[in-house]
Every structure is written in structure tokens, then in C-alpha cells.
Amino acid sequence: MGRSTNTNSLKSAIVVLGALAFGWLTIELAFKPFLEKARSAIDKSDPGHDPDDDVDEGDGPPKLPSDDDDSEKL
Secondary structure (H helix, E strand, O other): OHHHHHHHHHHHHHHHHHHHHHHHHHHHHHOHHHHHHHHHHHHHOOOOOOHHHOOOOOOOOOOOHHHHHHHHHO
8 A cells, every 4th residue: 555655646746847847848939029028138137227317418408398498588
């Protein structure tokens, strides 16, 4: 009786591992385009870089629409 219990538990473990592998493969194939984009974005990311700190090398700060009408207000 002990031997059949070990055999059944081994078979169950193999079935569970096979099901997990099949599920993982299915998810990889179903979401392949999204996962490729996400992985490339992660590879390109730099956690030390903040895009809000980038300085625009233009000719000064950006002009607001209200800045163009200053001469009319005087």
C-alpha cells in the first residue's frame, strides 16, 4: 500500500509540473508582442535618470500663449 501511494504522488507531481510548464508557455506565446516591448523598455530604463530634470537646450524657457500679448497690455 505504501508503494502505490508514492507512485500516485509522483504521478500527481509530474502532472502538476507539466500543467505549469504548459500554462507558462501558453502565456508567453499569447502575450509575446507585449512582453517583448516590456522587456526592451526595462532593458533601456535607467533608474537614476529623471526625464523631468532634462534641460531643453532651446533659446530660453518655453513661451506661454499669454507671453505673446504683453505688448498689448501696456
